[in-house]
């Protein structure tokens with residue numbers, strides 16, 4: 001019995017480069033959402049959830065238009081957050097990242113991620129295929145959790161807009177990272193949201 005979790009980062013947000021905290025998808029973001037919906041259209045989803053933020057909710061809505069069998073529900077466990085704070089074993093190069101982040105934000109993010117992994121990464125009694133449309137840091141934390149890496153390690157694990165990450169969970173076996181940030185469904189002009197330019 002396998003529980004597959006399909007993690008999708010939302011599509012590109014309109015004017016995100018101006019530092020807006022949230023907003024609608026850009027035209028390119030809408031095309032990304034259509035492309036990931038085509039990619040996943042054959043999966044027999046048993047559940048779907050999305051972050052309540054507008055960019056994620058719109059992504060889920062566009063996906064749902066092409067995948068009428070899913071009925072995506074908003075989940076506060078999938079909000080954008082800081083999954084953990086600085087730790088002594090963290091490389092010093094990451095310290096500046098936490099400059100403007102408060103302890104309250106970190107505490108809230110840690111609590112959210114503990115609940116999110118307990119809720120969404122649990123083994124299921126039968127086969128399950130669950131879709132989660134969420135944010136870069138949240139997906140980085142799920143990947144860190146699967147790899148049993150140190151807490152700080154979600155930093156630097158990045159996903160492109162509408163990139164596809166799949167985790168497989170079974171009882172009595174460690175979880176498996178089936179694929180990470182798979183962009184096979186996105187033509188090159190729709191590959192956005194990574195911090196660095198693509199090397200190829």
Ligand SMILES: O=C(O)[C@@H](CO)OP(=O)(O)O
Pocket residue numbers: 009010080081134135136137138
């Ligand atoms: O701001 C960001 O870089 C990430 C953090 O998770 O958010 P989003 O995936 O919403 O762009």
